Amino acid sequence: MILAVRLLVRQRRVLAVILAMPTLAVAAAPLQGLLPLAAKQHCDECHAIQEVRIGPSFQAVALRYSVEGPAAEERLARKIINGGAGNWGNVPMVPNERVSLEDARAIAHWILSLAPGSAR
Ligand code: HEC
Numbered sequence: 001m002i003l004a005v006r007l008l009v010r011q012r013r014v015l016a017v018i019l020a021m022p023t024l025a026v027a028a029a030p031l032q033g034l035l036p037l038a039a040k041q042h043c044d045e046c047h048a049i050q051e052v053r054i055g056p057s058f059q060a061v062a063l064r065y066s067v068e069g070p071a072a073e074e075r076l077a078r079k080i081i082n083g084g085a086g087n088w089g090n091v092p093m094v095p096n097e098r099v100s101l102e103d104a105r106a107i108a109h110w111i112l113s114l115a116p117g118s119a120r
Contacts, residue, residue, distance in 0.1 A: 035110040041099055043107070049114065056088040058111045066115035076108035077101060 031044045038044065046054035065072040081104050085092035099107075113120040 038107050059114045062112050062115035073108045077104035080104040
């Protein structure tokens with residue numbers, strides 16, 4: 001009897017794990033089209049490419065800063081590392097100090113490439 005109950009419990013657990021799997025897969029899937037480096041740094045927790053989330057869409061950022069020309073890349077890279085406030089609303093971006101300058105430049109380059117007509 002006890003054995004039968006144990007077996008039942010175990011089966012239920014297996015079933016629960018199987019049922020939870022598709023949900024986990026969806027949650028773990030990176031945003032489509034996102035630069036893998038940006039996914040690795042969890043930028044997509046607050047940013048999407050097209051929609052506003054907690055932070056502005058990367059396309060909106062690209063549109064706004066691409067008019068600054070080549071200097072925009074360095075400026076954005078430093079903003080990514082240092083964070084900032086008041087440029088898009090009342091929610092500040094906390095500093096992302098774990099991101100190296102090299103990685104921040106690569107992400108900034110990718111963000112700016114999202115501007116319409118970008119040749120980057
Ligand atoms: C916890 C949420 C959060 C995370 C994580 C986050 N951001 Fe942000 N980000 C924001 C918010 C909020 C703003 C708007 C800040 C403002 O209004 O100045 C912002 C603004 C920006 C801007 C525009 C800066 C400006 O001054 O116009 C860039 C570029 C950016 N984020 C890139 C990134 C990148 C790249 C990552 C990953 C390394 C990242 N963010 C991670 C919330 C976040």
